[in-house]
Amino acid sequence: MSSSSIQLVDTSRTTALCVVAEEDREHLLVDVEAAGDGELETKFQVRNLTKVSQTGDLILRGINVDIPKGMIVGIIGPSGSGKSTLLRALNRLWEPPSHTVFLDGRDITDLDVLVLRRKVGMLFQLPVLFEGTVADNIRYGPQLRGKKLSDNEVHKLLTLADLDSSFFNKAGSGLSVGQAQRVALARTLANEPEVLLLDEPTSALDPISTQNIEDVIMKLKKKSGLTTIMVSHSIKQIQRVADLVCLLVNGEIVEVLKPNKLSEAKHPMALRFLELSS
Numbered sequence: 001m002s003s004s005s006i007q008l009v010d011t012s013r014t015t016a017l018c019v020v021a022e023e024d025r026e027h028l029l030v031d032v033e034a035a036g037d038g039e040l041e042t043k044f045q046v047r048n049l050t051k052v053s054q055t056g057d058l059i060l061r062g063i064n065v066d067i068p069k070g071m072i073v074g075i076i077g078p079s080g081s082g083k084s085t086l087l088r089a090l091n092r093l094w095e096p097p098s099h100t101v102f103l104d105g106r107d108i109t110d111l112d113v114l115v116l117r118r119k120v121g122m123l124f125q126l127p128v129l130f131e132g133t134v135a136d137n138i139r140y141g142p143q144l145r146g147k148k149l150s151d152n153e154v155h156k157l158l159t160l161a162d163l164d165s166s167f168f169n170k171a172g173s174g175l176s177v178g179q180a181q182r183v184a185l186a187r188t189l190a191n192e193p194e195v196l197l198l199d200e201p202t203s204a205l206d207p208i209s210t211q212n213i214e215d216v217i218m219k220l221k222k223k224s225g226l227t228t229i230m231v232s233h234s235i236k237q238i239q240r241v242a243d244l245v246c247l248l249v250n251g252e253i254v255e256v257l258k259p260n261k262l263s264e265a266k267h268p269m270a271l272r273f274l275e276l277s278s
Ligand SMILES: Nc1ncnc2c1ncn2[C@@H]1O[C@H](COP(=O)(O)OP(=O)(O)OP(=O)(O)O)[C@@H](O)[C@H]1O
Pocket: 053, 054, 059, 077, 078, 079, 080, 081, 082, 083, 084, 085, 086
């Protein structure tokens, strides 16, 4: 495929992020004052991604979007609009058609699925830990590739996920949901992912656990430039953590906005959703 790029262009008012699909010249113009100078790299490109259910319903309707490298991108929209379905295509939890999803310019259907899932980690609403200790859980992914993490490496991952060293030998089964979610995050980070997909990762958590997870996500972005794509029902959460917000309505991305510009959404369904949610 021809390359696609995300270019920063100057407008009279502000710097804008222009997400350009070279193939069809379709572009979304978004204000991103804080995006920095120069050209941003694209991590994920989604081109005309469609999913039809077995009963013939259109779940995704030709999605086109570029996810900039190193950013936190929020996906919001009404229930049933296709947010989880879109997210799950990105690490092939369902198989997207070839030539629709590209990671660093490579068609993800050409990649080994285990390699893809190591690069593109995912957290769900409810964490599921394996039997054994927290350390066993964290060591699981690297062990599959024949690498045994040292105790020190496990402790570093615990710290990264905001868990103190007392968790090392705790049984995964005895943890609160908030603690288990942070262990699941540490387990995902043990694979050194380049992208983190988060599907409502805090919807089952109390406000303090929610804040812990949000802090970790923002710290990861700053420290390691991790690209994060996060589905959330909380507009306030998206406004706290995201650099860009995609509004998904009825299987289509209808707007891409800066979190502080959500009130400028123009699509009637998106506007109604935002009004009812705030
Ligand atoms: N495997 C499937 N077979 C048939 N329909 C499906 C399947 N997966 C999802 N759907 C339907 O696709 C639509 C989008 O579902 P999805 O879970 O992606 O929406 P969502 O925006 O994440 O919803 P929510 O916010 O409620 O989690 C829904 O109507 C759902 O019922």
